[in-house]
Amino acid sequence: MDILSVVKEYLRFPGISADPAAKPAIDATADYLVGLLTKAGCKAERVETAGNPVVVGRYNADRDDLPHIVVYSHYDVQPVDPLELWQTPPFEPVIKDGKLYARGSADDRGPGAIPIVALANLLQKNPDLPLRVTFTIEGEEEIGSQHFPDFIKAHREELSSADFVVLSDTESIDKDQMAITVGLRGIIGLEIRLTGPNSDLHSGLHGGPVYNPCQALAEICASLHDAQNRVTVPGFYDGVGVPAAWEREELARIGENDEDYAKFLGVDALHCHPGYNAAECIRFLPTLEFNGIGGGYQGEGSKTIVPAKAFAKITCRLVPGMDPEDVFQKVAKAIRSRVPAGIRAEIVPMQKCKAYFVCPPGRENSDPMMNRALTNAFKAAEEIITQEFGKAPIYMRDGGAIGIINDFKEICKLDSLMLGVSLPDSRIHAPNENVVIDILEKNVKTYEAIFERCAKNPKSKA
Numbered sequence: 001m002d003i004l005s006v007v008k009e010y011l012r013f014p015g016i017s018a019d020p021a022a023k024p025a026i027d028a029t030a031d032y033l034v035g036l037l038t039k040a041g042c043k044a045e046r047v048e049t050a051g052n053p054v055v056v057g058r059y060n061a062d063r064d065d066l067p068h069i070v071v072y073s074h075y076d077v078q079p080v081d082p083l084e085l086w087q088t089p090p091f092e093p094v095i096k097d098g099k100l101y102a103r104g105s106a107d108d109r110g111p112g113a114i115p116i117v118a119l120a121n122l123l124q125k126n127p128d129l130p131l132r133v134t135f136t137i138e139g140e141e142e143i144g145s146q147h148f149p150d151f152i153k154a155h156r157e158e159l160s161s162a163d164f165v166v167l168s169d170t171e172s173i174d175k176d177q178m179a180i181t182v183g184l185r186g187i188i189g190l191e192i193r194l195t196g197p198n199s200d201l202h203s204g205l206h207g208g209p210v211y212n213p214c215q216a217l218a219e220i221c222a223s224l225h226d227a228q229n230r231v232t233v234p235g236f237y238d239g240v241g242v243p244a245a246w247e248r249e250e251l252a253r254i255g256e257n258d259e260d261y262a263k264f265l266g267v268d269a270l271h272c273h274p275g276y277n278a279a280e281c282i283r284f285l286p287t288l289e290f291n292g293i294g295g296g297y298q299g300e301g302s303k304t305i306v307p308a309k310a311f312a313k314i315t316c317r318l319v320p321g322m323d324p325e326d327v328f329q330k331v332a333k334a335i336r337s338r339v340p341a342g343i344r345a346e347i348v349p350m351q352k353c354k355a356y357f358v359c360p361p362g363r364e365n366s367d368p369m370m371n372r373a374l375t376n377a378f379k380a381a382e383e384i385i386t387q388e389f390g391k392a393p394i395y396m397r398d399g400g401a402i403g404i405i406n407d408f409k410e411i412c413k414l415d416s417l418m419l420g421v422s423l424p425d426s427r428i429h430a431p432n433e434n435v436v437i438d439i440l441e442k443n444v445k446t447y448e449a450i451f452e453r454c455a456k457n458p459k460s461k462a
């Protein structure tokens with residue numbers, strides 16, 4: 001199979017999960033994938049969920065004795081608007097200057113096609129490849145993977161028998177520098193809702209004795225960080241570890257400095273924790289952010305009221321060692337303790353996702369019990385990427401969260417090998433999304449090496 005021709009076909013389906021009108025295109029994409037996986041040598045099917053189907057492709061499904069790799073990707077894409085900013089139509093793939101342009105080219109159809117093509121190629125050379133592979137390709141990633149955890153739970157036994165998950169839905173650095181993501185921050189969300197008087201009040205008739213909910217909210221929010229931008233919630237940093245020296249060294253290879261980063265963001269100063277630069281803060285430390293605050297009159301001109309209500313939306317990014325429920329309770333308790341008399345507070349929990357970390361083999365803190373297949377996969381990826389791109393991959397954490405990585409870990413005890421394919425200028429979720437064709441082609445070899453190396457070594461699941 002030729003990766004470029006496969007991806008060009010795959011990119012023609014306008015399978016936008018956020019758009020209910022695109023449901024026929026979602027179905028058509030799922031059907032296309034069933035065909036593609038079948039052609040590659042798998043037994044493939046659509047597994048229906050309460051939302052969009054998950055496409056499953058199985059190779060050697062009945063062979064419990066073989067090393068077993070789960071491959072994850074998603075076939076749904078983001079909406080295309082504003083359409084007028086696209087230089088070429090979003091669902092008509094176009095090649096320009098070594099890049100393939102189309103919605104989904106980088107997120108996640110281009111990267112997701114790589115392991116399918118890699119397996120097809122290997123099976124052509126060796127139809128009896130002694131490996132078990134299970135492709136799980138979901139259609140709701142761009143709308144929060146709502147039903148994928150149910151899918152994992154329903155297939156827990158099958159998926160848990162795997163050695164690890166491999167996927168390409170994260171970023172690399174540039175066209176010569178690949179990155180392997182080894183950690184993700186977790187997240188919790190909550191909303192504070194403050195209520196004072198039973199309605200907005202005339203500030204002349206009532207202002208003075210009544211505690212203003214906007215004032216209370218501002219005071220509470222202002223109290224949650226200290227002058228060094230550290231979170232003041234008691235116990236917030238419990239369990240937060242110091243990163244190993246190798247992690248800092250790897251990050252330094254990106255060559256980002258705080259000054260350039262501040263310039264890029266358009267701010268004239270950064271507020272990093274003592275002892276951490278910006279890149280390190282983003283990956284190694286938790287945060288408490290105000291995503292939005294509101295209350296009272298927001299319209300034009302002036303309105304002289306004491307508002308009845310105020311709210312703030314907060315999310316905390318978490319690092320390994322922090323338990324989402326525990327952090328939520330600590331933050332909620334700190335907020336409640338700072339609510340003045342005369343104000344009622346409601347604290348509404350929102351999303352919760354644990355942080356994730358897998359240490360590559362041979363590094364400080366690596367897991368001596370890591371199963372042989374994953375160890376081999378890491379080594380194969382490192383070797384082939386170094387050979388193909390001329391530089392060893394950078395192992396780094398990402399500041400964001402990927403819920404399904406956490407689901408695979410929590411539900412099936414599976415670690416994930418995350419090979420970055422898209423680049424910072426791939427324009428993911430934006431007009432003119434693109435992927436570098438050379439990266440697609442070279443990473444077919446990476447996946448082939450991972451599959452082959454695992455196939456060569458008998459199963460030894462720890």
Ligand SMILES: [Zn+2]
Pocket residue numbers: 074107108141169
């Ligand atoms: Zn994606």
